[in-house]
Amino acid sequence: MRPLFPTRPRCDLSPFRSAFGLLLCAALLLFAAPRLGGAVGGEGARVVEQSVRRAALQCYALEGRYPPGVAYLKEHYGLRYDEDLYRVHYEIFASNLMPDITILQRGAPPPAAPEKGA
Numbered sequence: 001m002r003p004l005f006p007t008r009p010r011c012d013l014s015p016f017r018s019a020f021g022l023l024l025c026a027a028l029l030l031f032a033a034p035r036l037g038g039a040v041g042g043e044g045a046r047v048v049e050q051s052v053r054r055a056a057l058q059c060y061a062l063e064g065r066y067p068p069g070v071a072y073l074k075e076h077y078g079l080r081y082d083e084d085l086y087r088v089h090y091e092i093f094a095s096n097l098m099p100d101i102t103i104l105q106r107g108a109p110p111p112a113a114p115e116k117g118a
Contacts, residue, residue, distance in 0.1 A: 048081045049103045052088055055079045056099060065095035 052070065055077040059067045070090045073079040081088070089102040 045086060045103045045105050048086050048088065049101055051079060051081060052090065052101050052103070056101070066092055066097070066099055068092060 052073065055073040056066055059065070059073065059077060067073050067076075069092070070079065070088050085106055087104045087106055089104065090099055091102075092099040
């Protein structure tokens with residue numbers, strides 16, 4: 001009995017497929033790596049800001065006042081971040097008002113000031 005779908009002899013393309021797959025992966029890494037690095041840097045600054053904010057809120061909940069500075073959070077609440085990568089600007093107005101917390105990435109250009117009057 002003959003097979004329903006006859007098989008034809010094929011040429012072996014597996015080395016070409018492997019080489020093509022490797023080149024495709026290398027090209028994707030080359031073009032995607034710079035974009036991913038920028039996203040990760042922004043994410044790191046966001047995580048540092050959340051950590052500082054949480055530590056300040058915890059201090060407020062336990063002590064009834066916001067901490068006087070970042071050094072206080074480091075010493076009493078275990079705040080840790082990479083000081084070589086990020087600069088924390090912590091400005092307190094009053095002990096019962098949430099401080100202004102800004103995270104700047106070292107080596108990055110300063111953020112643009114928002115336009116007023118629109």
